[in-house]
Amino acid sequence: MHALARRLRGGSHAGAFGVAVKSRARVTARPPFVRGLDPRVPPELYTAARGASDAPHQGLHREKEKGMNRRDLLRLSIIGGGLAWTQRRPLFAGPLARPFDDLPPSPTTTPFVTPLPAPPVLTPVAPFAAPDVTFPPQAVNAPTYYKIISEERFVSLHPELPPTRMWGYRDANVANWPYAVGPTIVARAEHPIVVRHENQLPANHVGFGVPEETVHFHGGHMEARSDGFPESLPGYTTVFGPGEHYDYGYAMLDPGFSHGAPDASDRPSTLWYHDHLLDFTAQNVYRGLVGLFLFQDELDTLDETTGLRLPSGEFDVPLAFQDKRLDDQGQLAYDVFDHNGFLGDKWLVNGAIQPYLNVKRRKYRFRLLNGCNARFLGLRLVRQGGSIEPFDLIATEGGLLSAPLRNRNLAFLSPAQREDIVVDFARYPAGTVLFFENRLRQDDGRGPSGTFDQPELLNRGPRFLKIVVGADAPDPSVVPNVLRPFTAITQAEINAATRRTFEFKRRNGVWVINGQAVDLTQPMATVQENAPEIWRLKNGSGGWWHPIHIHLEFMHVLKRNGQVPPPDERDGIAKRDVITLGPNDEVEVFLKFRDFRGRWVMHCHTIEHEDAFMMMRFDVV
Amino acid sequence: MRARTLALALCSLLAACAASGSDPLTRGASATTELAVGTTDVHALPLQGERRRAAEKFGDAPLLDQAGRERRVFSELVRDRVVVVSFVYTRCQGSCPGTTANLVRVRDLLGERFGRDVTFVTFSLDPERDTPSDFADYAARHGITDGWTFLTGGKERLEELRKDLGFYDLDPVIDADRTQHAATLIVGNEPRARWMHVPAALPAEALVRAIERVAK
Numbered sequence: 001m002h003a004l005a006r007r008l009r010g011g012s013h014a015g016a017f018g019v020a021v022k023s024r025a026r027v028t029a030r031p032p033f034v035r036g037l038d039p040r041v042p043p044e045l046y047t048a049a050r051g052a053s054d055a056p057h058q059g060l061h062r063e064k065e066k067g068m069n070r071r072d073l074l075r076l077s078i079i080g081g082g083l084a085w086t087q088r089r090p091l092f093a094g095p096l097a098r099p100f101d102d103l104p105p106s107p108t109t110t111p112f113v114t115p116l117p118a119p120p121v122l123t124p125v126a127p128f129a130a131p132d133v134t135f136p137p138q139a140v141n142a143p144t145y146y147k148i149i150s151e152e153r154f155v156s157l158h159p160e161l162p163p164t165r166m167w168g169y170r171d172a173n174v175a176n177w178p179y180a181v182g183p184t185i186v187a188r189a190e191h192p193i194v195v196r197h198e199n200q201l202p203a204n205h206v207g208f209g210v211p212e213e214t215v216h217f218h219g220g221h222m223e224a225r226s227d228g229f230p231e232s233l234p235g236y237t238t239v240f241g242p243g244e245h246y247d248y249g250y251a252m253l254d255p256g257f258s259h260g261a262p263d264a265s266d267r268p269s270t271l272w273y274h275d276h277l278l279d280f281t282a283q284n285v286y287r288g289l290v291g292l293f294l295f296q297d298e299l300d301t302l303d304e305t306t307g308l309r310l311p312s313g314e315f316d317v318p319l320a321f322q323d324k325r326l327d328d329q330g331q332l333a334y335d336v337f338d339h340n341g342f343l344g345d346k347w348l349v350n351g352a353i354q355p356y357l358n359v360k361r362r363k364y365r366f367r368l369l370n371g372c373n374a375r376f377l378g379l380r381l382v383r384q385g386g387s388i389e390p391f392d393l394i395a396t397e398g399g400l401l402s403a404p405l406r407n408r409n410l411a412f413l414s415p416a417q418r419e420d421i422v423v424d425f426a427r428y429p430a431g432t433v434l435f436f437e438n439r440l441r442q443d444d445g446r447g448p449s450g451t452f453d454q455p456e457l458l459n460r461g462p463r464f465l466k467i468v469v470g471a472d473a474p475d476p477s478v479v480p481n482v483l484r485p486f487t488a489i490t491q492a493e494i495n496a497a498t499r500r501t502f503e504f505k506r507r508n509g510v511w512v513i514n515g516q517a518v519d520l521t522q523p524m525a526t527v528q529e530n531a532p533e534i535w536r537l538k539n540g541s542g543g544w545w546h547p548i549h550i551h552l553e554f555m556h557v558l559k560r561n562g563q564v565p566p567p568d569e570r571d572g573i574a575k576r577d578v579i580t581l582g583p584n585d586e587v588e589v590f591l592k593f594r595d596f597r598g599r600w601v602m603h604c605h606t607i608e609h610e611d612a613f614m615m616m617r618f619d620v621v
Numbered sequence: 622m623r624a625r626t627l628a629l630a631l632c633s634l635l636a637a638c639a640a641s642g643s644d645p646l647t648r649g650a651s652a653t654t655e656l657a658v659g660t661t662d663v664h665a666l667p668l669q670g671e672r673r674r675a676a677e678k679f680g681d682a683p684l685l686d687q688a689g690r691e692r693r694v695f696s697e698l699v700r701d702r703v704v705v706v707s708f709v710y711t712r713c714q715g716s717c718p719g720t721t722a723n724l725v726r727v728r729d730l731l732g733e734r735f736g737r738d739v740t741f742v743t744f745s746l747d748p749e750r751d752t753p754s755d756f757a758d759y760a761a762r763h764g765i766t767d768g769w770t771f772l773t774g775g776k777e778r779l780e781e782l783r784k785d786l787g788f789y790d791l792d793p794v795i796d797a798d799r800t801q802h803a804a805t806l807i808v809g810n811e812p813r814a815r816w817m818h819v820p821a822a823l824p825a826e827a828l829v830r831a832i833e834r835v836a837k
Contacts, residue, residue, distance in 0.1 A: 207671040207814045279817050336816040337787040508716055509803025510820045517820040613820055
């Protein structure tokens with residue numbers, strides 16, 4: 001209650017919002033939105049009501065939360081969010097809420113009948129010879145060895161559907177892996193690991209996806225040959241086919257270690273690993289070659305009685321959000337001729353369609369991953385009845401924040417982005433039902449409607465996960481006011497930095513960086529190891545969005561469109577490994593490529609754009 | 622629908638078996654093609670799953686080749702083949718001449734594999750003006766003989782193909798501007814249901830590598 005009072009007193013935004021909400025809380029009969037219209041579809045189809053729907057879909061007749069910019073949205077009080085809700089159903093379920101490719105809509109399924117899967121943690125194997133892996137001399141701890149098998153398997157995505165043929169990673173110690181997501185790797189700071197990936201994908205596969213692999217440790221800081229370079233080059237083999245294996249070595253050392261300056265504040269939190277095969281990453285990732293990777297150290301101990309005492313164990317839940325499309329046999333559908341960016345109409349968390357999770361009345365850490373190919377997410381935690389509920393943001397791709405950003409109500413996640421949040425379910429009586437809902441409107445692979453500052457958020461959206469609050473439970477966990485502090489880049493370093501500009505653009509049906517389609521045989525940029533760099537990432541492609549991922553190092557965001565970036569990406573508070581470029585955005589990031597020389601890539605992580613050549617190689621020398 | 626449902630349940634197995642013994646790059650493109658004689662409906666073809674989806678995209682409604690012959694696109698020119706698909710128009714002053722010239726280099730690099738293991742299909746972006754004889758001249762001008770089919774015909778059919786195959790822009794203004802048309806190629810391995818697209822301006826060597834990757 002005092003939180004409410006504080007916000008009403010202190011915030012002109014809360015007041016303004018309250019008024020705005022009242023005047024806008026009605027369903028307006030707006031004409032169909034023009035931007036998403038497909039020239040192939042006769043206009044009358046757009047007003048046809050959608051058929052049976054298993055979940056609220058994005059529709060054109062929903063109100064949007066207008067008149068606020070991104071910062072306002074983040075500042076909204078919970079009461080404001082509550083007022084924003086209207087119980088009224090839209091007049092129509094939405095004209096053709098599915099995207100405009102040639103795939104029919106997925107079969108309907110009953111939501112929230114299957115429990116949230118928890119893909120188990122990868123278990124070690126006996127040490128084996130891995131002659132290709134090189135660990136630096138600073139890696140003094142003995143490595144732990146793991147084996148992962150990639151295979152074709154049939155997975156139940158929903159109890160009402162036949163098993164779905166997928167590709168996926170499996171712990172070699174486990175014979176049967178009934179999950180659509182691979183094992184979760186947990187690695188400890190300064191404890192190197194070796195992961196052998198064995199390719200057992202079907203050599204004679206028919207369908208989308210290519211049974212060759214190169215595994216990218218997304219967000220990792222490791223030797224170049226273990227990064228998952230997308231293409232084998234003469235004398236540099238990184239791709240392995242059916243029947244072959246590849247050993248990956250992750251030193252898990254602090255960036256800067258080779259220069260006598262290991263930076264323990266530059267440690268990650270939630271990472272993932274996925275296939276990165278040139279031209280076919282979208283197809284292979286969509287087939288299921290995805291797994292999570294969690295980081296552990298003396299602060300983030302994964303034990304809520306030690307270190308920072310963040311919620312841990314069964315109260316630390318990774319949530320991989322994905323969208324997929326299924327045919328009438330429950331098999332994955334994908335339009336290989338569409339390169340705009342795949343959008344699904346089935347909402348999966350950890351590989352299950354619309355699962356549920358029973359929670360205790362206490363704090364939980366959720367590690368949110370946007371594992372979609374091209375769908376951006378604007379996730380809200382919504383209480384049944386409509387109020388938007390708050391959470392604390394504690395980490396982004398670049399690890400724990402300096403300090404938590406409290407009372408947030410929107411997790412905006414571009415493809416491949418992660419955010420760790422803490423939700424306190426002790427606020428709710430037993431029996432309370434909540435949902436993770438995607439409120440962001442997106443009609444095609446161009447990206448969401450609106451801008452980065454002002455994304456178009458609807459007042460309903462598809463529900464990925466249902467959460468049911470249960471009994472009380474002891475809660476020794478805390479969200480401390482200080483997490484993993486780090487200092488912002490100094491002016492001296494900024495002055496010393498080499499500046500480069502990369503423009504991301506569409507030209508004649510191809511996505512290019514500085515005018516060039518991907519060519520991994522030569523670097524577009526050659527950077528000095530351990531030297532400061534400022535990269536200006538510029539979106540020159542009209543209405544398209546591009547989430548830009550740079551390998552090897554986290555980015556310190558200095559400026560967004562010439563302004564101080566919002567707190568969740570601002571240097572000194574957060575680091576990122578994927579930067580969202582909304583239409584015409586320009587973002588300045590600071591980078592220092594330390595410790596590992598070799599070939600790396602930067603690319604758009606809307607994976608269809610990446611495969612359509614929006615990727616460049618840079619070499620660290 | 623029910624029959625299709627049942628058949629689909631077997632599709633992955635059958636398709637995998639069908640493909641297992643046949644490497645498209647070592648097999649003549651003229652190999653067993655079960656034409657659905659007398660029909661232009663790809664639904665009559667005994668294909669399932671993702672192969673069917675591609676068959677529906679190309680369709681079999683006939684177009685005219687540079688010799689003026691009617692060709693059923695999917696059954697005659699795509700099925701059981703490794704194909705490189707492009708869209709040009711003969712009056713194009715923009716990217717098309719470069720695309721075609723680059724494909725000629727690819728053809729030369731492919732050597733004897735061209736025409737046997739890999740074929741090229743080029744569709745008209747300007748079917749209202751491109752006639753078969755325009756394409757015959759165009760082919761002669763670029764030194765193109767066998768193994769490369771240029772197709773023109775009904776505007777609606779070609780527009781539909783262009784969009785179904787992904788050669789369009791979501792922005793209707795850009796899409797309507799022929800000078801900004803997609804300068805890409807599709808490289809496909811029909812029996813594998815493996816399709817990708819590549820920028821037409823890639824170095825010919827890189828295009829050959831892409832073709833080899835898809836043809837595997």
